[in-house]
Amino acid sequence: MEKIPMTPKGFKALDDELKNLKVVERPAIIKAIAEAREHGDLSENAEYHSAKEKQSFIEGRIKEIEGMIGLAQVIDPSKLSGPIKFGATVKLVDEDTEEEKTYQIVGEQEADIHNGLLNIASPLARALIGKEEGDSVEVKTPGGAKDYEILEIKYA
Structure with missing residues (x-):
């Protein structure tokens, strides 16, 4: 794969976003899914489906950022x-x-x-x-x- 040129500031912004997704967003959505599950029937539970959709987005973004960080060529x-x-x-x-x-x-x-x-x-x-x-x-x-x-x- 080709390296992705990035400034130190751009690299830090991606790294900060990744940390926020892993430390704040991911645990919050796991909690929201657990709470929605407690409301019963999952087939008609809009809160549950919304939380699962958000979880999918967060996990996708984590993978995307990890990929970019892995290919980053930081140029000062x-x-x-x-x-x-x-x-x-x-x-x-x-x-x-x-x-x-x-x-x-x-x-x-x-x-x-x-x-x-x-x-x-x-x-x-x-x-x-x-x-x-x-x-x-x-x-x-x-x-x-x-x-x-x-x-x-x-x-x-």
């Missing part, structure tokens, strides 16, 4: 420098609108464009990889091509 951006690569925080300016944007290039599991976390597999991130401050990149978007100039690259 503070130890990097040079041209844009995974973990870089990049300040761009849209050459048409002069609007400035800042993104950190992260793994798929961490990506959240609304919080400036750009998936490394996205068209913009792929266009930025290997570039340096002052370079311009063209990114093809559904609305047409966009041109950006790279103003600043930071690794923190």
Whole structure:
């Protein structure tokens, strides 16, 4: 299997979620199932079926996170420098609108464009990889091509 690049912050978030699922959520749902079972006939017990469904979701998410953690390749951006690569925080300016944007290039599991976390597999991130401050990149978007100039690259 291919390694999953992840920042230390992204790895910690997954690890924290896994601990919460195992220590808080799993025991709570087991208790809820036991209580629902006490209400009698399971074939028409909505509480029981709802709790079992939630248990299935929790167990699936635990397996998913364990898989991601097992394949994680944690890359600490503070130890990097040079041209844009995974973990870089990049300040761009849209050459048409002069609007400035800042993104950190992260793994798929961490990506959240609304919080400036750009998936490394996205068209913009792929266009930025290997570039340096002052370079311009063209990114093809559904609305047409966009041109950006790279103003600043930071690794923190």
